[in-house]
Amino acid sequence: MQVNEASWRELLRGKYQGHIGFNAPMRDFTVLGIGGPADIFMTPDDPLSLRNLLALLKEKKVPSMALGKGSNILVRDGGIEGVVISMNAFGRIEVLKESDDHAELFVEAGVPLQRLVNFCRERGYSGIEGLAGIPGTVGGALFGNAGSYGSEIKDVVASVAIMDADGRLDRYKAEGLGFRYRGSDILPTDIILSANLRFLKDEKDRVSERTERFMKEKIQSQPISERSAGCVFKNPEGQSAGRLIDEAGLKGMRAGAIEVSRVHANFFVNNGGGTASDYLDLMGRVAAIIEKKSGLTLQPEIRVLGRP
Numbered sequence: 001m002q003v004n005e006a007s008w009r010e011l012l013r014g015k016y017q018g019h020i021g022f023n024a025p026m027r028d029f030t031v032l033g034i035g036g037p038a039d040i041f042m043t044p045d046d047p048l049s050l051r052n053l054l055a056l057l058k059e060k061k062v063p064s065m066a067l068g069k070g071s072n073i074l075v076r077d078g079g080i081e082g083v084v085i086s087m088n089a090f091g092r093i094e095v096l097k098e099s100d101d102h103a104e105l106f107v108e109a110g111v112p113l114q115r116l117v118n119f120c121r122e123r124g125y126s127g128i129e130g131l132a133g134i135p136g137t138v139g140g141a142l143f144g145n146a147g148s149y150g151s152e153i154k155d156v157v158a159s160v161a162i163m164d165a166d167g168r169l170d171r172y173k174a175e176g177l178g179f180r181y182r183g184s185d186i187l188p189t190d191i192i193l194s195a196n197l198r199f200l201k202d203e204k205d206r207v208s209e210r211t212e213r214f215m216k217e218k219i220q221s222q223p224i225s226e227r228s229a230g231c232v233f234k235n236p237e238g239q240s241a242g243r244l245i246d247e248a249g250l251k252g253m254r255a256g257a258i259e260v261s262r263v264h265a266n267f268f269v270n271n272g273g274g275t276a277s278d279y280l281d282l283m284g285r286v287a288a289i290i291e292k293k294s295g296l297t298l299q300p301e302i303r304v305l306g307r308p
């Protein structure tokens with residue numbers, strides 16, 4: 001896409017508040033630290049700016065996608081066509097209702113999931129202790145129904161506010177959003193603005209103890225301080241992708257700077273300077289070996305985006 005910075009700014013003058021960047025390297029916006037440039041990178045400050053931006057994108061037929069913290073995506077080396085919309089400026093948490101046994105929160109999409117986990121832990125709101133240690137935002141967690149240790153974000157969702165590509169804002173009940181294992185019916189062109197989440201109340205110490213226990217387990221079993229995108233493959237029915245890769249002896253297998261983690265075989269880590277093509281090469285080789293050994297076809301859990 002040919003981007004004329006001056007005319008793009010001019011088209012949005014008076015209609016948009018927030019950051020606008022051009023030719024933005026996606027390696028700076030992903031946990032993996034990989035990815036070519038997005039043509040345009042925008043961080044709207046408010047829903048009206050977002051709506052006006054979407055109207056312009058529709059009129060100019062420019063593709064777009066929402067971004068949280070980039071902890072579940074692999075951006076190809078050719079970068080991203082069109083506009084990446086970061087929701088990081090949407091960062092409010094509000095208590096809507098609280099009774100002796102329940103609490104309901106309004107949480108915006110850009111809130112880091114761990115800020116929410118800590119907010120709940122400090123107040124004794126129970127339901128997402130198992131999500132302790134999962135990086136990313138609430139928006140990203142809702143899009144992919146993030147989960148761990150038997151909990152999923154869907155367990156606490158009452159409703160989600162979504163703006164579609166036409167700029168229409170609607171609130172959807174959880175039951176209508178098709179939440180499933182690491183997925184939902186939310187469209188790649190939809191933008192999640194916020195969610196109303198419902199929690200059970202419990203003793204603060206008990207919520208805190210469970211949150212810490214899950215966090216410790218995560219630190220021990222996953223390479224959380226290294227550059228990765230979380231689990232590469234979904235678990236096949238009744239199986240663990242990590243165990244299959246480990247049992248095939250593939251820990252430490254490499255393509256360039258990308259390596260099958262020695263801590264958890266379903267994480268591929270970037271040891272520095274890795275490329276998307278190396279990452280995809282390693283994914284393909286690992287999946288082919290597992291298919292040959294077990295007959296199972298591994299499906300990606302990470303989302304692969306962008307121009308080849």
Ligand SMILES: Cc1cc2nc3c(=O)[nH]c(=O)nc-3n(C[C@H](O)[C@H](O)[C@H](O)COP(=O)(O)OP(=O)(O)OC[C@H]3O[C@@H](n4cnc5c(N)ncnc54)[C@H](O)[C@@H]3O)c2cc1C
Binds near residue numbers: 109
């Ligand atoms: C070390 C590590 C451990 C992890 N452990 C787990 C785990 O235990 N369980 C688990 O489920 N995941 C895990 N992950 C993966 C990842 O953290 C989660 O999937 C997380 O919820 C992604 O959030 P994000 O904000 O980073 O989303 P991004 O990676 O930015 O985006 C992911 C997808 O969500 C979409 N999206 C993001 N925000 C919005 C929005 N506001 N509106 C519409 N669409 C949006 C994007 O377009 C993209 O398709 C792990 C990742 C790492 C690096």
